[in-house]
Structure formats: C-alpha cells, structure tokens
Amino acid sequence: MDLDAFVMAHHHEWERLRVLSERRRLSGDEVDELLDLYQRTATHLSIVRSGAPDPSVVQYLSTLLARTRQRTSGVRTVGWADLGRFFTESFPAALYRARRWWLSVAALNVLVALVIGVWVVRNPGVQTGFIPPEQVDQLVNHEFEGYYSEYAAHDFAARVWTNNAWVTAQCIVLGVLGVPVIYVLWQNVLNLGVMGGLLAAHDKTSLFFGLILPHGLLELTAVFVAGGVGLRIFWSWVDPGPRTRMAALAAEARAGVGIALGLVVVLFVTGVIEGFVTPSGLPTWVRVGIGVIAEIAFFAYVFTLGRWAAQRGETGDLGERDLGDSLPVAV
CATH class of the missing domain: 1.20.58 (Methane Monooxygenase Hydroxylase; Chain G, domain 1)
Known part of the structure; x- marks a missing residue:
C-alpha cells in the first residue's frame, strides 16, 4: 500500500x-x-x-x-453532588452493613485491653518487663501527659491524623490476608492495655482516662471499624456465599476502600480533638464530654443515615454505571 x-x-x-x-x-x-x-x-x-x-x-x-x-x-466527573451522596449514603451504608464485624472487634479489643491492664496492675514484675524501672517514673509522671503538648497543636494534630489514617489503611488493605489485621489490632490493644495498667498501678488512672477519652473514643472506634472491615474482606473469599470468590472479594474490597476514604475524615476530627482539646486547659469533664459527643454523633450517623441508606439498597459498592454488568447468581 x-x-x-x-x-x-x-x-x-x-x-x-x-x-x-x-x-x-x-x-x-x-x-x-x-x-x-x-x-x-x-x-x-x-x-x-x-x-x-x-x-x-x-x-x-x-x-x-x-x-x-x-x-x-462523555467524561465522568466527580462533583459536589457525588461527594454529598458519598457521605450521606455510600459511606454510612457501608459502615452499617459491616456493623457486626467492627462492633465485635471493638468489644473484643476493649475486653483484651482491660485484661492486659489488670494483669499489669496486679503483677509489678510485668511492668518492668515492658519498660525499664528507671524509665517508669519518667513515663508515668512526665512523658505520658507531656506527649500531648510536646508539639504545636496544629503540627500534633497533623501527625496524629496521618499516623492513624495509615493504621486504618493498613487494616483494610491487608484485610485480604487476615492475619496482618489481627497483628495490627493486637499491637494497638497491647499498647493501650500496658499504658493504662502502668498509670493505674501508680494511681494515675484519672489522668489516663482524662487524656485518652477525649480523642480516644472516636479514634479507637475508627481503628476497630478498619479492623472489622479488613476481616470482613478476608472472610469474603473464605466464605463467598452464592458469588464466586473473586466477585465477593472485589465487592467487599471496593466497599472497604470507600470506608477507608471516609475514615480519613473521621480521623481528621479525632486529630483536631487530640491536638486542640486533649492538651487544653479545659476541665476534664468538658474534654471527656467533647469526646463522648463525637462518639455519639458517629454512632447516630451510622445507625440513622447508614440504616436508612442500607434499607434503600445502598451497599457502599460502586454504582451500576461504574460497576458494569455482572453475571446473575443463585441466592
């Protein structure tokens, strides 16, 4: 030619x-x-x-x-309407659908943290097994409280936000393997239980809860949500039900990514609280009250908007336009 x-x-x-x-x-x-x-x-x-x-x-x-x-x-663009739909339907519905997983993870982790804390309090030898004796006094009387005011509030809030976002992302991304999620959760609950036990053993229980609860209620809930969603992703290919393993894994993983993105905003709130409220001079009851209000608001968000969206058939997965066609399955 x-x-x-x-x-x-x-x-x-x-x-x-x-x-x-x-x-x-x-x-x-x-x-x-x-x-x-x-x-x-x-x-x-x-x-x-x-x-x-x-x-x-x-x-x-x-x-x-x-x-x-x-x-x-045509070109698919993301507008304010899509963002609003994500936070009023997709994200809360995905949280609501996975509620049994992350509520179970939360209950188990809190129980384990309490057991570890009591164990540390009742066994002085265990305390020195985690931290050298010469550092315990410094930690209990200075470092624990000073940690929250060591940096400028906005810098500290940014550090906490990025660190917690990374932890939750790990739980969800590694969910397909299962075991890494359990390891991340174990490290988190072990640190919490040991620190609480050390302060309780030195009559600093009120200080511990006064500094942990303002931001920790919502922060730990976000971590437990990520852990529960990660384990749900793992279980989706272990027991896929009527779907193929790949289809089940893909659906739960897509919903999991949406939850991870939504948790970034939740953790931004906890970062602000930890950076500006926890180390502030406000009375302890006010600081804890702010944390309780944030936690209640999250649960209200999940069990109202999330439940309503789930009842309308929202799953947190991609919409039909983006998802494409799929083969029917027997139910």
Whole structure:
C-alpha cells in the first residue's frame, strides 16, 4: 500500500473529524457526520496497521479516535453532588452493613485491653518487663501527659491524623490476608492495655482516662471499624456465599476502600480533638464530654443515615454505571 497516497486521500476526512471533535456544540447533522467520520477513521487505522504500520500515522489516528470517543461518550466527573451522596449514603451504608464485624472487634479489643491492664496492675514484675524501672517514673509522671503538648497543636494534630489514617489503611488493605489485621489490632490493644495498667498501678488512672477519652473514643472506634472491615474482606473469599470468590472479594474490597476514604475524615476530627482539646486547659469533664459527643454523633450517623441508606439498597459498592454488568447468581 502506498501510505503517502493513502494519507493524502483521507487527510481531509481526518481533519474534518478533528474540527468536529473540538467543537463545543454540534448540530444534529454534524453529530451524524462526526459518528460517520469516526467509523471511517477507525477503518483507516485498521488498514494502516495491517498494510503499512507507520508509527507516526498510527499514533495520530489513535489519538484522534481517542479524543473523539471521549467527546461522544462523555467524561465522568466527580462533583459536589457525588461527594454529598458519598457521605450521606455510600459511606454510612457501608459502615452499617459491616456493623457486626467492627462492633465485635471493638468489644473484643476493649475486653483484651482491660485484661492486659489488670494483669499489669496486679503483677509489678510485668511492668518492668515492658519498660525499664528507671524509665517508669519518667513515663508515668512526665512523658505520658507531656506527649500531648510536646508539639504545636496544629503540627500534633497533623501527625496524629496521618499516623492513624495509615493504621486504618493498613487494616483494610491487608484485610485480604487476615492475619496482618489481627497483628495490627493486637499491637494497638497491647499498647493501650500496658499504658493504662502502668498509670493505674501508680494511681494515675484519672489522668489516663482524662487524656485518652477525649480523642480516644472516636479514634479507637475508627481503628476497630478498619479492623472489622479488613476481616470482613478476608472472610469474603473464605466464605463467598452464592458469588464466586473473586466477585465477593472485589465487592467487599471496593466497599472497604470507600470506608477507608471516609475514615480519613473521621480521623481528621479525632486529630483536631487530640491536638486542640486533649492538651487544653479545659476541665476534664468538658474534654471527656467533647469526646463522648463525637462518639455519639458517629454512632447516630451510622445507625440513622447508614440504616436508612442500607434499607434503600445502598451497599457502599460502586454504582451500576461504574460497576458494569455482572453475571446473575443463585441466592
């Protein structure tokens, strides 16, 4: 095939397609012309590839067709309406659907933390097993409380936010393996139980809860949610039900990613509380009260908006437009 002659014969069609694809408004006749030129140009590209695969011509036609296809099919953009729908339907519905998992994880972890704390209080030898004796006094009387005011409030809030977001992301991303989620949760609950036990053993129980509860209620809830969702992702391929293992894993993983994104906002709130409220000079009951209000607001959010959205059929997964077609399964 004479490529130069072919290009000269059809270049005017390609140029016309380019002009039409760049126009913001098209008449009905121009739309028909654009679609006809698109089909012909696609045929031309096929001929060039098979007869004279010149890289520059192939690249030009491929780019032209891609731009035209984008114009004819439209571009999906995320607007304020999509963001609002995420926080009023998708995110709370996903939390509500996974509630049995993360509530169970929360109850078990709190119980384990209490057991560890009591164990540390009742066994002085255990206390020195975790922290050298010469450092216990410094930790209990200075470092624990000073930790919350060591940095400027906004810097500390940013540090806490990014660290907790990383922990929750680990729980969800590693959920497919199961065991890493349990390890992350164990490390978290072990640190909590040991620290609480050490302060309680030195008559600092009120200090411990006065500094932990303002931000810790919602912060730990977010971690437990991430752990529960991670384990749910793991269980989705262990026991997929009527779906295939891959389909079940994909659906729960997509919902899990949505929960991880939503938890970033939840953890931003806890970071603000930990940076500005926990180390503040407010009375302890006020600081704890702020934490309790934040926790109640989260549960109200899940069990009102989340329950309503779930009852309407929302799952937290992608919508039908983005999800595409799927094979039916027997229920």
